[in-house]
Amino acid sequence: MNEDIDSLVHLLKSTRRVAVLTGAGISAESGVPTFRGKDGLWRRYRAEGLATPSAFHQNPKLVWEWYDWRRGLIASKEPNPGHKVIASWENIFPSFHLITQNVDGLHQKAGSKNVLELHGNIWKVRCTEEGSVSENYQTPLNEIPPRCPDCGALLRPHIVWFGEALPSSVLQKSLLFSSSCEVMFVVGTSAVVQPAATLPYSASEAGAKIVEINPAATPLSTYADFSFRGKAGEVLPLVDERLRTASEERKD
Ligand SMILES: [Zn+2]
Numbered sequence: 001m002n003e004d005i006d007s008l009v010h011l012l013k014s015t016r017r018v019a020v021l022t023g024a025g026i027s028a029e030s031g032v033p034t035f036r037g038k039d040g041l042w043r044r045y046r047a048e049g050l051a052t053p054s055a056f057h058q059n060p061k062l063v064w065e066w067y068d069w070r071r072g073l074i075a076s077k078e079p080n081p082g083h084k085v086i087a088s089w090e091n092i093f094p095s096f097h098l099i100t101q102n103v104d105g106l107h108q109k110a111g112s113k114n115v116l117e118l119h120g121n122i123w124k125v126r127c128t129e130e131g132s133v134s135e136n137y138q139t140p141l142n143e144i145p146p147r148c149p150d151c152g153a154l155l156r157p158h159i160v161w162f163g164e165a166l167p168s169s170v171l172q173k174s175l176l177f178s179s180s181c182e183v184m185f186v187v188g189t190s191a192v193v194q195p196a197a198t199l200p201y202s203a204s205e206a207g208a209k210i211v212e213i214n215p216a217a218t219p220l221s222t223y224a225d226f227s228f229r230g231k232a233g234e235v236l237p238l239v240d241e242r243l244r245t246a247s248e249e250r251k252d
Contacts, residue, residue, distance in 0.1 A: 009242045017095040019181035025188025026232045030077045051161045064145040071139045079110035082232030085240045087111035097177035124158035179206040191220040
């Protein structure tokens with residue numbers, strides 16, 4: 001891994017445009033459950049049965065109770081060193097874009113300012129009548145289900161549910177930044193969930209080098225130019241440290 005990190009750092013020293021795609025793995029390192037499969041069980045419900053427009057339509061109170069529980073869990077979690085390195089890179093690379101599949105807001109908590117959230121954000125609510133989006137960090141919520149302070153209609157989580165399309169502007173920007181970067185990091189994601197899974201391939205087709213950081217091999221592993229089997233919170237600080245040492249040497 002050391003030699004790989006050296007050659008990656010060598011590449012990064014002359015890189016100006018970087019994109020990063022993150023997924024559930026980097027949040028899991030901070031203790032956030034994936035809320036899928038057995039991790040997703042709450043009372044007797046599965047995530048797949050609650051995170052849908054029809055579940056919300058049938059029982060908004062139940063869906064909000066679930067989100068209230070999740071928000072409480074996430075509020076107690078802190079960003080890990082992987083999140084922090086990614087946040088600091090906004091100030092290192094002239095063009096830096098972070099695309100995440102995570103909804104927990106841990107990137108922002110680590111200091112990232114420009115985050116493209118493919119699946120929304122659990123700390124945002126949307127008016128079901130007006131479509132207006134606002135931040136809401138109240139945990140636990142005062143009122144379940146919460147209502148819009150402007151018009152009194154139901155608020156819903158600003159989250160992309162099963163069966164819903166990703167916000168097209170976010171998706172378009174993500175595709176643009178993926179296909180125009182020189183290096184793309186793919187961190188903590190199995191890179192199989194569409195349409196996020198297409199981003200590394202469009203980056204690679206446009207000539208970018210792909211750097212995968214994930215504890216387990218994924219379909220992307222053989223395709224990636226660099227593939228680190230490890231945690232984001234361990235690999236990214238190693239890369240960052242060598243990169244900063246290298247740029248110090250360059251100044252001398
Ligand atoms: Zn409203």
